[in-house]
Amino acid sequence: MHIDLKKEIKESGPGRAGLIILLLMIAVALLAPVIAPYNPYQQSTASLLPPSWNHWLGTNQVGQDIWSRLVFGARTSLLVGFGVGILSTLLGTIFGVSAALLGGLYEKVVMRIVDAFIVIPMIIVVILISAYIRPSILTLILLLSLLSWQGGARIVRAQALSLKERGHVAAARSFGAHHFYIAWRHIVPDLGPVLLVDFIYSVRRAVFMEAGLAFLGITDPTVVSWGMMMRDALSFSYLNVWQWWLVPTGVALSLTIIGLTFVGHAAEPVIEPRLRGAEVA
Amino acid sequence: MFSKRNLVAYAIAFLFILVLNFALPRMMPGDPLMAIYGDEALIAMTPELKAQLVERFALDKPLWQQFGAYFLALFQGKLGYSYYYNAPVLSVILGRLPWTLLLVGTSLVLSTMLGIILGIESGWRRGSRTDRAMLAGLMSLNGFPDFFLGMLLLIAFGVTLGIFPLAGALTPYSGLSGLALVMDILRHLFLPVAALTLAHLANGYLLTRNTMITVLKEPYMLTAKAKGLSQRVLKYRHAGRNSMLPVVTQTGIWMGRVVTGALFVELVFAYPGVGYLTYEALLARDYPIIQGVFLMVAISVLVANFLIDLSYPKLDPRVSYAY
Secondary structure, eight states, X not given: OOOOHHHHHHHSHHHHHHHHHXXXXXXXXXXXXXXXXXXXXXXXXXXXXXXXXXXXXXXXXTSOBHHHHHHHHHHHHXXXXXXXXXXXXXHHHHHHHHHHHHOHHHHHHHHHHHHHHHHSOXXXXXXXXXXXXXXXXXXXXXXXXXXXXXXXXXXXHHHHHHHHTSHHHHHHHHTTOOHHHHIIIIIHHHHHHHHHHHHHHHHHHHHHHHHHHHHHTOSOTTSOOHHHHHHHHHTTTTSGGGGTXXXXXXXXXXXXXXXXXXXXXXXXXXXXXXXXXXXXX | OOOHHHHHHHHHHHHHHHHHHHXXXXXXXXXXXXXXXXXXXXXXXXXXXXXXXXXXXXXXXXXXXXXXXXHHXXXXXXXXXXXXXXXXXXXXXXXXXXXXXXXXXXXXXXXXXXXXXXXXXXXHTTTSHHHHHHHHXXXXXXXXXXXXXXXXXXXXXXXXXXXXXXXXXXXXXXXXXXXXXXXXXXXXXXXXXXXXXXXXXXXXXXXXXXXXXXXXXXXXXXXXXXXXXXXXXXXXXXXXHHHTHHHHHHHHHHHHHHHHHHHHHHHHHTOOSXXXXXXXXXXXTOHHHHHHHHHHHHHHHHHHHHXXXXXXXXXXXXXXXXX
């Protein structure tokens, strides 16, 4: 793996743009209490106010400040996104690496389960489950992670299979190194870039899904989220409130996803080296 | 040859869908009948009906017998009864299905075809200004959730300009027929299809462009060029056709995405398909409908993928040697 991921992302124009957007969103999410002028759950003044100096984006149907809700919505999106990203990449690594190293029946079972889950449309499963249990943020993260590690496991396994045949791994094995030791010392460190790409795409998918589920109204109604704000705004689409209510929210959500897409795309040659030089050739 | 490996994967997927559908309502706290039938059933519930339902679902029997009863009923085409619509689930869904098929079918065909053409053109010019602009543009478009695109189109062309209708699949009580009816349906279809197509355009585009770039490096491209073939033949017949192969394998997965995308877009446009039905069912907690939709969508996506897997070796004979 002689591809420098940092260089790969920095050298691509969209990659850099994506990184900047992402860092900005993360900063907004982290500094939300500082940036937001109001408590996003507090019913401040009259409802459905147009933008003013006091309320930059006006207020919603129950008089909450839309700008403050927009800022706090970044927290929900990114929390779910990064939570699912970390957890599902972790699961993908565990199952992918162990399948590659242990082989045999275990590998067959794991890979058939992976194949099966890749064809099932995940969002339908999540909708069905959410219809019964209104998932809290934590449950949602767990649920999405359990349903989305499979793609990563497939890539990780392919990569681990080729790493396994390398000289230094064979050497370690001949010294009597244990599977776990080999995985931890020799395989996982070399998986770095592949894991990062998988991570970025998992985050992206999770941000998308959280927004979609909130838009359908089947997430925790007490937590402010972009999908939920768009759902609220849609029911007032006949008024001109969409200009400062719907559009900024949708743009924030889209920008986050675009940022992730750009970074992911710039890092993709790590998985598919044949694509290298595509931008400059 | 179709591989045993894939067959096992499909069997697992199928079983998972059935078990999930069976287990979820029964794992809920309280009366399982309530969870199976939803709030609406409470009103209709009489002791006789209750006894009849317990009997039908074998709810007084051990779990494996309950699963047996459930499985048997499914194979007889019994998806359950919706007390909200006061009709069998299957007929409620079938009544909505044509609209979704129309919406999803049109969008899938349009987005895939447009995606392939744009991908071929963009890959052919790889690295150029046009290519980079197209790549950035389509990737950005890909970042817009389909329901947001739908709302933007709705507000721009429906609310502000008033060119297209705001909701529904046809004008109610218009008494239109023949060509006028078709035009009316198309007018209602336009915005939802546009939203879905735009949101999923990048799927075909990105994949075709990627394959195009690798195909262009193949020696046979050089040979074809040396033969003095025209640009158009080189681009479409030699490079383009080979770049389309991976697209075929992915259409099944995309179908899954477009179907779920339709769910959201239908909500935005109040388009009376299966997606809007699901939304109404979620609001009314009409569990039999939600379960029925889940089962039908999941299984049709599985079947589509299965058929594509079957047909793939015919399109690319190299695959059959791989096993």
